[in-house]
Amino acid sequence: MQQSNSNINFFKQNHHSLNVFKVLIFIDKDNWHEVCIIKYIVSVKRIIKLKIGVIMSNKLKVVAVSGGVGRPSRTLALIEEITDRLSQKISIDLHLIELGQIGSQLGAAASRTALPESIQKDIEAIETADFLVVATPVYRASYTGLFKHLFDFVHHESLFDVPVLLAATGGSDRHALIIDHQLRPLFSFFQSLTLPIGVYASEAEFVDYKVANEALDARIDLAVTRAIPFLKPRL
Structure with a gap:
């Protein structure tokens, strides 16, 4: 959970300059995980996606x-x-x-x-x-x-x-x-x-x-x- 906490802190510190693009919540056998996909729009309208959290495994x-x-x-x-x-x-x-x-x-x-x-x-x-x-x-x-x-x-x-x-x-x-x-x-x-x-x-x-x-x-x-x-x- 240390990685998850550090991601939450990053989000709290930067939420004014970041737009939340999507929040996914899913469950495994032991824990709930929250995944935030955040996009930061720079002045030239280029989008850099910062992927935070746990990536869910899919087919x-x-x-x-x-x-x-x-x-x-x-x-x-x-x-x-x-x-x-x-x-x-x-x-x-x-x-x-x-x-x-x-x-x-x-x-x-x-x-x-x-x-x-x-x-x-x-x-x-x-x-x-x-x-x-x-x-x-x-x-x-x-x-x-x-x-x-x-x-x-x-x-x-x-x-x-x-x-x-x-x-x-x-x-x-x-x-x-x-x-x-x-x-x-x-x-x-x-x-x-x-x-x-x-x-x-x-x-x-x-x-x-x-x-x-x-x-x-x-x-x-x-x-x-x-x-x-x-x-x-x-x-």
Whole structure:
């Protein structure tokens, strides 16, 4: 409780120059803890957040987007393999979006307000995710049109600093550069944190739409392992 007392003293001494942004109260087996998130607004309107108190442990909100437009899908199989291995390392709350399941309704909408409520909730899940895993098949040297259409509806300021693991599937290794030449620039626009290790998988690395290649296994394990240090819940 010494840390908590020092935080309370800090708050009492500085409350005139600080604005309380949010107060969260939660309970564990032994104690109540109070968490104050305080924001101090400087003259140039830049906000510095001072996090005070005990941080509550939650499942990581992971949203996975599969850009495949049909089933069975190698892209979906890759997404499921990545998220499954992630769940073996940390506790996650997974929200999976399959464009093949929502494509007709998504493609018919010219504005976000024209989308069905279920797809609007998918977009809200993307905008509030702690971590994104996105994958697309390669069509004409790029991501699918539906994949881009989905992210056209995502608010351009909602993904600042959100870690994103990039993945793609294609007919051969010739398309592997899609991750750096197409996907990375898209999420750089959102100012997301695109992780340095992505996963590209060719058709030959699947059997019956399941991952069946040791080299691909190793790439998935490496990408997930290297992602872990960047993952944390949003405040």
